[in-house]
Amino acid sequence: MPLSLIARNLMTTQPDLTLYITYKNYSSWSLRAWLLMRALEIPFTEKLLEMTDDGHVPGMVGISPTAKVPCLVDHGMGGLTVWETVAIAEYLDELHPDLGVWPEHVADRATARALVAEMHGGFSALRGECPMNLRRAPAPLAVSDDVRRDVARAEAIFDSCLTSTKSQSDGLFLMGQFSAVDAFYAPLATRLVTYQLSDHPAVAAFMAALESLPAWQEWHAAAMREMAIIAADEVD
Ligand SMILES: N[C@@H](CCC(=O)N[C@@H](CS)C(=O)NCC(=O)O)C(=O)O
Numbered sequence: 450m451p452l453s454l455i456a457r458n459l460m461t462t463q464p465d466l467t468l469y470i471t472y473k474n475y476s477s478w479s480l481r482a483w484l485l486m487r488a489l490e491i492p493f494t495e496k497l498l499e500m501t502d503d504g505h506v507p508g509m510v511g512i513s514p515t516a517k518v519p520c521l522v523d524h525g526m527g528g529l530t531v532w533e534t535v536a537i538a539e540y541l542d543e544l545h546p547d548l549g550v551w552p553e554h555v556a557d558r559a560t561a562r563a564l565v566a567e568m569h570g571g572f573s574a575l576r577g578e579c580p581m582n583l584r585r586a587p588a589p590l591a592v593s594d595d596v597r598r599d600v601a602r603a604e605a606i607f608d609s610c611l612t613s614t615k616s617q618s619d620g621l622f623l624m625g626q627f628s629a630v631d632a633f634y635a636p637l638a639t640r641l642v643t644y645q646l647s648d649h650p651a652v653a654a655f656m657a658a659l660e661s662l663p664a665w666q667e668w669h670a671a672a673m674r675e676m677a678i679i680a681a682d683e684v685d
Contacts, residue, residue, distance in 0.1 A: 465524040466493040469512060471500040473672035475682045477581040477636030480668060482519035482537045485632040487664035489548045491541060493521075502680055535569055538629040552624040561630040564606060564623070568633045575599035579640045580682035583672040590644040590684060600646045603637055607651035621658035635659055 468486060470479030486493050498508035498518065506518055513520040513532045521537045523529040523544075531540045542550035551558045574595035610623040610630075620626040623634065638655050641647040659665050 466491070467496055467522045467524065468493045469496045469498060469509060469518050469520040469522070471498055471506050471518050472675055472677055472679070473497070473668055474583050474675050474677070475500065475581055475679050476518065477576070478517070478534050479519050480581070480636050481534050481632045482521065484635055484662075484664055484668060485538060485541065485550065485629055487667065488627050488632070488662050489541070489545070489550065491545060491548065499677070500679060504679070504681060534633070535565060538565070538632075542629075549626055550629050552626070552628050552630075557624045560610075561624050561628055564610075564630050565633045567606075568637065572599045572603070572637060575603070575637065575640060575646075578684070579644045579646070580684065581636045581639055582643060582682055582684075583639060583669060584675075585643050585683070587643055587645055588685075590646075592644070592646065596646070600641065603634075603641065604647055604649040604652060606634070607638075607655050608649065611651045611654050621654075621661065623655070627662065631655075631659070635665070 466486075468482060470476060470483055473480070473483075483495070485491075498506050500506050506516065509516040509518060509520065512522070513530060515532055517532065519532075519534055519537060521531040521540065523531070523540075531537050538550055541548075552561050574593060578592055578596050579590060607623070622628065622631045624630055634655070638652060638659060641652050642656060660669075
């Protein structure tokens with residue numbers, strides 16, 4: 450651990466973190482960072498800002514250089530701002546190397562990082578055509594061939610992770626114990642359910658693992674209570 454972090458941790462038992470997010474029903478990137486922190490029991494202050502109909506979060510102007518969420522601010526590091534969800538995960542791992550942001554074994558860590566990078570840069574058809582919308586009653590949606598290809602790739606990932614015995618220690622999650630890779634794939638799994646895009650048992654197994662997490666239950670319940678409607682994310 451860098452000396453500055455050791456010194457800070459000696460002075461305060463916990464870093465003073467604020468996580469900026471937007472609507473829990475719709476914001477898949479907010480979900481990833483929030484779920485990772487809550488499931489790993491990393492203390493933080495949540496600030497949920499409004500999203501406009503055109504998908505912007507005006508309150509983030511001046512807080513994050515991209516004006517996007519999630520954005521993590523570490524007041525214990527002079528207001529250090531960390532934007533981009535992958536960078537947030539890496540920073541949390543630096544702050545708490547013992548909490549399992551990444552899997553314990555080097556091969557699993559490599560796979561987890563590859564899957565997270567694939568999530569971050571890929572699945573554009575599925576993400577574009579099928580917005581995360583936790584309140585939408587599950588019902589099928591006519592989707593493009595590109596979405597079908599994304600679904601097949603997602604199924605292959607869930608299948609290989611959840612049925613592989615050599616790379617998994619005990620646990621229900623993609624790399625055994627919950628880690629960043631589960632947080633990154635959670636919104637994608639909800640889309641498969643919401644739009645009835647897959648009946649693959651590995652998808653159901655991943656959703657069951659997710660639903661067993663108190664952190665997921667907390668996020669989901671809050672999403673159900675939200676009243677805001679983003680018309681662009683309501684697709685039938
Ligand atoms: N690459 C970013 C994506 C973040 C992102 O697109 N967040 C959306 C909410 S889910 C957002 O803030 N949109 C506001 C905007 O585009 O102005 C990350 O990994 O954090």
